[in-house]
Amino acid sequence: xxxxxxxxxxxxxxxxxxxxxxxxxxxxxxxxxxxxxxxxxxxxxxxxxxxxxxxxxxxxxxxxxxxxxxxxxxxxxxxxxxxxxxxxxxxxxxxxxxxxxxxxxxxxxxxxxxxxxxxxxxxxxxxxxxxxxxxxxxxxxxxxxxxxxxxxxxxxxxxxxxxxxxxxxxxxxxxxxxxxxxxxxxxxxxxxxxxxxxxxxxxxxxxxxxxxxxxxxx
Numbered sequence: 001x002x003x004x005x006x007x008x009x010x011x012x013x014x015x016x017x018x019x020x021x022x023x024x025x026x027x028x029x030x031x032x033x034x035x036x037x038x039x040x041x042x043x044x045x046x047x048x049x050x051x052x053x054x055x056x057x058x059x060x061x062x063x064x065x066x067x068x069x070x071x072x073x074x075x076x077x078x079x080x081x082x083x084x085x086x087x088x089x090x091x092x093x094x095x096x097x098x099x100x101x102x103x104x105x106x107x108x109x110x111x112x113x114x115x116x117x118x119x120x121x122x123x124x125x126x127x128x129x130x131x132x133x134x135x136x137x138x139x140x141x142x143x144x145x146x147x148x149x150x151x152x153x154x155x156x157x158x159x160x161x162x163x164x165x166x167x168x169x170x171x172x173x174x175x176x177x178x179x180x181x182x183x184x185x186x187x188x189x190x191x192x193x194x195x196x197x198x199x200x201x202x203x204x205x206x207x208x209x210x211x212x213x214x215x216x217x218x
Contacts, residue, residue, distance in 0.1 A: 009042055100154075108211065
């Protein structure tokens with residue numbers, strides 16, 4: 001009985017290294033969930049061998065701009081991204097996230113980027129937000145049966161409306177006290193796992209609902 005050197009060999013695929021180098025045909029060997037060898041022909045024994053002659057073999061794609069914050073709650077597999085080779089998505093873009101916020105206010109902000117019907121967004125936001133802190137939010141995300149890996153930004157519009165109230169966040173400047181509270185909450189979110197803060201300076205990104213037509217808080 002011979003020793004098995006690798007767990008998996010992907011054989012004869014067209015390999016792209018993700019660094020811009022010309023693709024080449026070859027094999028990739030995997031052991032313990034990591035790439036262990038890449039070569040023109042890996043002849044060592046493996047538990048499983050997959051023939052990849054008709055396929056490209058590539059590193060996972062990272063989609064740095066998504067608005068999956070609500071969709072990931074409804075369909076956490078995010079199959080429309082995974083089937084295109086995306087293994088990591090970044091959400092919380094354009095100053096919109098659900099880390100902090102009043103459900104109705106978030107619904108009125110998210111409707112401009114989501115294709116989901118208003119009634120579905122509002123229903124979800126009113127019944128499904130179970131977290132009160134960023135730490136609880138990330139614990140919630142980890143509990144979902146996710147397809148790709150998830151990274152989240154903290155949305156400035158959501159944070160501003162959370163601290164100031166939606167109406168004031170759309171019309172007034174923040175006070176020194178409100179700015180200090182935003183800074184403290186932002187630090188708390190970054191410590192919990194947010195990878196950064198997203199802002200939005202596009203004037204035609206508008207609100208829905210009561211303040212329809214008004215530029216979003218950020």
